[in-house]
Amino acid sequence: xxxxxxxxxxxxxxxxxxxxxxxxxxxxxGVFLTRDDIxxxxxxxxxxxxxxxxxxxxxxxxxxxxTDDIFLQDTLNDFISDGKKTWxxxxxxxxxIFDITNKSLQNNDDHKNIVLFTLDEIEMQLPVQIGDYTxxxxxxxxxxxxxxxxxxxxxxxxxNWLHIPVGYHGRSSSIVPSGTAIRRPMGQTLPDGADLPxxxxxxxxxxxxxxxxxxxxANVLGEPIPVEDAENYIFGMVLFNDWSARDIQKxxxxxxxxxxxxxxxxxxxxxxxxLDALEPFRVPSPEQNPxxxxxxxxxxxxxxxxxxxVSITPxxxxxxxxxxxxxxxxxxxxxxxxxxxxxxxxKVNSGDMMxxxxxxxxxxxxxxxxLELTWRGENPLKLKDGSTRKFIEDNDTVTxxxxxxxxxxxxxxxxxxxxxxxxxxxxxx
Amino acid sequence: xxxxxxxxxxxxxxxxxxxxxxxxxxxxxGVFLTRDDIxxxxxxxxxxxxxxxxxxxxxxxxxxxxTDDIFLQDTLNDFISDGKKTWxxxxxxxxxIFDITNKSLQNNDDHKNIVLFTLDEIEMQLPVQIGDYTxxxxxxxxxxxxxxxxxxxxxxxxxNWLHIPVGYHGRSSSIVPSGTAIRRPMGQTLPDGADLPxxxxxxxxxxxxxxxxxxxxANVLGEPIPVEDAENYIFGMVLFNDWSARDIQKxxxxxxxxxxxxxxxxxxxxxxxxLDALEPFRVPSPEQNPxxxxxxxxxxxxxxxxxxxVSITPxxxxxxxxxxxxxxxxxxxxxxxxxxxxxxxxKVNSGDMMxxxxxxxxxxxxxxxxLELTWRGENPLKLKDGSTRKFIEDNDTVTxxxxxxxxxxxxxxxxxxxxxxxxxxxxxx
Numbered sequence: 085x086x087x088x089x090x091x092x093x094x095x096x097x098x099x100x101x102x103x104x105x106x107x108x109x110x111x112x113x114g115v116f117l118t119r120d121d122i123x124x125x126x127x128x129x130x131x132x133x134x135x136x137x138x139x140x141x142x143x144x145x146x147x148x149x150x151t152d153d154i155f156l157q158d159t160l161n162d163f164i165s166d167g168k169k170t171w172x173x174x175x176x177x178x179x180x181i182f183d184i185t186n187k188s189l190q191n192n193d194d195h196k197n198i199v200l201f202t203l204d205e206i207e208m209q210l211p212v213q214i215g216d217y218t219x220x221x222x223x224x225x226x227x228x229x230x231x232x233x234x235x236x237x238x239x240x241x242x243x244n245w246l247h248i249p250v251g252y253h254g255r256s257s258s259i260v261p262s263g264t265a266i267r268r269p270m271g272q273t274l275p276d277g278a279d280l281p282x283x284x285x286x287x288x289x290x291x292x293x294x295x296x297x298x299x300x301x302a303n304v305l306g307e308p309i310p311v312e313d314a315e316n317y318i319f320g321m322v323l324f325n326d327w328s329a330r331d332i333q334k335x336x337x338x339x340x341x342x343x344x345x346x347x348x349x350x351x352x353x354x355x356x357x358x359l360d361a362l363e364p365f366r367v368p369s370p371e372q373n374p375x376x377x378x379x380x381x382x383x384x385x386x387x388x389x390x391x392x393x394v395s396i397t398p399x400x401x402x403x404x405x406x407x408x409x410x411x412x413x414x415x416x417x418x419x420x421x422x423x424x425x426x427x428x429x430x431k432v433n434s435g436d437m438m439x440x441x442x443x444x445x446x447x448x449x450x451x452x453x454x455l456e457l458t459w460r461g462e463n464p465l466k467l468k469d470g471s472t473r474k475f476i477e478d479n480d481t482v483t484x485x486x487x488x489x490x491x492x493x494x495x496x497x498x499x500x501x502x503x504x505x506x507x508x509x510x511x512x513x
Numbered sequence: 514x515x516x517x518x519x520x521x522x523x524x525x526x527x528x529x530x531x532x533x534x535x536x537x538x539x540x541x542x543g544v545f546l547t548r549d550d551i552x553x554x555x556x557x558x559x560x561x562x563x564x565x566x567x568x569x570x571x572x573x574x575x576x577x578x579x580t581d582d583i584f585l586q587d588t589l590n591d592f593i594s595d596g597k598k599t600w601x602x603x604x605x606x607x608x609x610i611f612d613i614t615n616k617s618l619q620n621n622d623d624h625k626n627i628v629l630f631t632l633d634e635i636e637m638q639l640p641v642q643i644g645d646y647t648x649x650x651x652x653x654x655x656x657x658x659x660x661x662x663x664x665x666x667x668x669x670x671x672x673n674w675l676h677i678p679v680g681y682h683g684r685s686s687s688i689v690p691s692g693t694a695i696r697r698p699m700g701q702t703l704p705d706g707a708d709l710p711x712x713x714x715x716x717x718x719x720x721x722x723x724x725x726x727x728x729x730x731a732n733v734l735g736e737p738i739p740v741e742d743a744e745n746y747i748f749g750m751v752l753f754n755d756w757s758a759r760d761i762q763k764x765x766x767x768x769x770x771x772x773x774x775x776x777x778x779x780x781x782x783x784x785x786x787x788l789d790a791l792e793p794f795r796v797p798s799p800e801q802n803p804x805x806x807x808x809x810x811x812x813x814x815x816x817x818x819x820x821x822x823v824s825i826t827p828x829x830x831x832x833x834x835x836x837x838x839x840x841x842x843x844x845x846x847x848x849x850x851x852x853x854x855x856x857x858x859x860k861v862n863s864g865d866m867m868x869x870x871x872x873x874x875x876x877x878x879x880x881x882x883x884l885e886l887t888w889r890g891e892n893p894l895k896l897k898d899g900s901t902r903k904f905i906e907d908n909d910t911v912t913x914x915x916x917x918x919x920x921x922x923x924x925x926x927x928x929x930x931x932x933x934x935x936x937x938x939x940x941x942x
Contacts, residue, residue, distance in 0.1 A: 269857035341770020
């Protein structure tokens with residue numbers, strides 16, 4: 085049965101600009117600091133941020149089993165722990181309150197003054213306290229490109245890749261929301277032809293175009309989540325820039341995987357778009373051949389048609405779109421990733437985040453990293469201001485956007501936009 | 514200047530059994546559930562657990578800047594955030610209160626009834642909420658043994674190993690305290706000679722004898738911690754069993770490192786022994802040749818002489834000690850690990866945990882895993898009950914202990930003891 089929050093004919097009494105990522109069918113969740121210096125949980129419709137803590141205090145969620153302070157928190161973890169049934173009840177109610185036919189809040193200026201904020205009055209925060217963060221490697225095109233460049237062009241995919249949604253653990257503490265500038269990392273690298281490593285700024289800082297999903301409490305330690313149940317434990321998705329220092333990675337990664345090449349920073353979009361809002365945009369995933377082992381087999385459409393786009397904006401320059409990709413290219417589904425992650429009994433908590441891996445498509449113009457777009461720097465990209473890029477330069481801003489579109493409804497993620505600052509300079513003593 | 518809490522002549526009015534790990538010179542920190550079903554932060558002297566929350570409420574920490582509820586919490590994270598100066602003030606005060614010459618608590622039976630618990634009245638919990646967990650690979654002997662077995666015996670160490678304290682990210686959510694039984698994991702493996710993977714219980718479950726350190730908030734994102742400052746951000750250490758499924762690891766680990774082979778469970782001892790308590794047991798680390806890059810160079814004694822021992826106890830069987838090692842064998846110091854981890858600006862928070870990597874010594878009887886002790890199963894170990902082990906079998910209990918000894922003072926870690934249960938069996942529907 086289709087969810088009523090997804091009804092494409094539904095309209096809201098709030099003004100929603102044409103092509104907004106946030107029509108009344110979206111109703112994402114985020115955390116923001118208000119003009120009164122209060123942190124609250126909220127949603128967004130058009131260019132309004134809506135304070136759910138205040139709405140709850142004013143009685144608009146009456147009848148839904150919620151603790152009094154569930155939205156007066158600085159993370160969504162507890163709300164996410166309440167589970168899918170509660171998420172739906174809350175989104176249904178928000179959808180009703182802002183429906184064009186509903187006058188309760190619409191005609192109450194005092195209440196509107198309390199709950200509605202314009203975007204310049206708020207500052208978006210990290211939406212969850214991320215307990216553990218895992219990054220997958222689930223685009224066949226990306227894995228093939230990397231294999232061609234660094235291993236054997238004839239056997240680009242490693243033997244395990246078609247059997248396992250390959251993944252590894254990342255660092256939660258370095259994940260920041262869109263708008264937080266990051267620094268070029270220092271590190272050890274081995275110059276071409278050298279015998280000994282050197283220390284200095286990474287010369288090959290790259291983005292990785294990814295999406296990530298946020299989980300709820302899914303299991304107890306020792307018990308797996310069956311693949312057909314897995315989506316019930318996925319709260320929603322964000323855009324994800326998995327910053328990477330290619331030269332540091334090359335020297336450090338054998339035999340235990342990437343470490344300092346990744347954990348200097350990772351950036352996410354601040355509004356979590358629920359899996360429910362994405363429901364109308366399901367598509368079949370790419371065919372899997374060989375058929376995966378039984379614990380990874382599922383039925384139905386497990387892909388999502390989400391258009392993705394990355395641009396670079398140099399300091400004082402204009403934006404150049406450098407790639408367009410789509411989440412539907414992912415070979416392994418989110419359900420398969422979560423089932424695989426827990427098949428050994430690994431515990432998954434509310435607020436955990438799992439990245440897709442770089443979302444590269446079939447053509448060079450769909451590649452999800454500078455590494456692939458410039459083929460290791462061999463073919464630099466030309467930007468609108470005439471400058472060229474092999475990798476990301478100091479003071480460049482990398483911006484990713486993502487959205488679904490169908491039946492005149494656009495469900496978008498906003499953006500994750502991050503400026504790369506030069507290396508940290510310690511103060512002189 | 515030596516710390517007065519380390520004075521080897523100091524005696525307490527509490528009874529301390531001979532050879533106890535917990536004389537008055539230790540004063541570790543932990544979290545426990547009391548007979549009244551209250552979770553509190555505590556310390557341990559001899560076989561008494563001491564409720565620091567109650568001691569604080571009774572006024573025994575007067576004059577030390579602590580919030581009222583600092584010990585009435587279910588993790589040590591906030592206390593650890595208070596920093597090294599506060600840790601020392603609190604340990605000094607505990608040392609005074611329990612000094613044999615101090616009568617304040619000694620002569621107050623009402624207060625003693627409130628703050629003292631025997632060990633059978635409490636249940637130890639995880640001492641910290643671990644935000645991020647990193648595992649290093651810092652024993653040269655272990656890395657060499659693994660290299661000999663799986664790569665080239667003539668070039669066992671990879672080229673980066675002598676330049677980098679190699680590490681990778683692990684999973685915080687699966688870390689459990691001593692006494693929590695774990696399950697044999699299910700997973701994908703590639704049988705010898707096969708082309709296609711199979712799914713089933715891991716056949717090669719192993720322990721890894723490690724120690725781990727717990728950090729306080731150390732930096733802001735983007736700023737490194739200099740190696741000479743790094744120890745100021747280490748609160749203390751625990752024993753650590755980094756459970757590993759060797760067959761799962763072999764199939765999954767290329768190219769991004771171990772994942773499901775590790776994150777089914779990791780076990781720690783519940784009392785955090787402070788770096789201050791370990792101060793008298795410093796020893797020089799092994800000589801480093803080649804000299805590391807400047808950001809990893811430090812002076813002074815950075816190793817710690819900590820004797821380690823692992824035993825296996827089969828169900829209904831007796832304990833067999835299977836290896837004896839020492840933390841002093843570690844090639845890379847904790848200070849070097851933390852400096853390396855943050856040299857790219859990676860943020861380190863209070864309660865983060867960093868494992869040493871398997872602590873193997875120079876002789877086969879010092880090896881820190883079954884993989885090395887039995888050389889991939891080629892030379893099974895004989896247990897006291899006559900049975901043999903290539904790896905760990907269902908219902909075996911693996912117990913690790915660790916202690917320092919000098920001038921008749923023994924500072925120990927207690928134990929991390931974990932039973933391996935058979936694979937999880939889903940309920941029949």
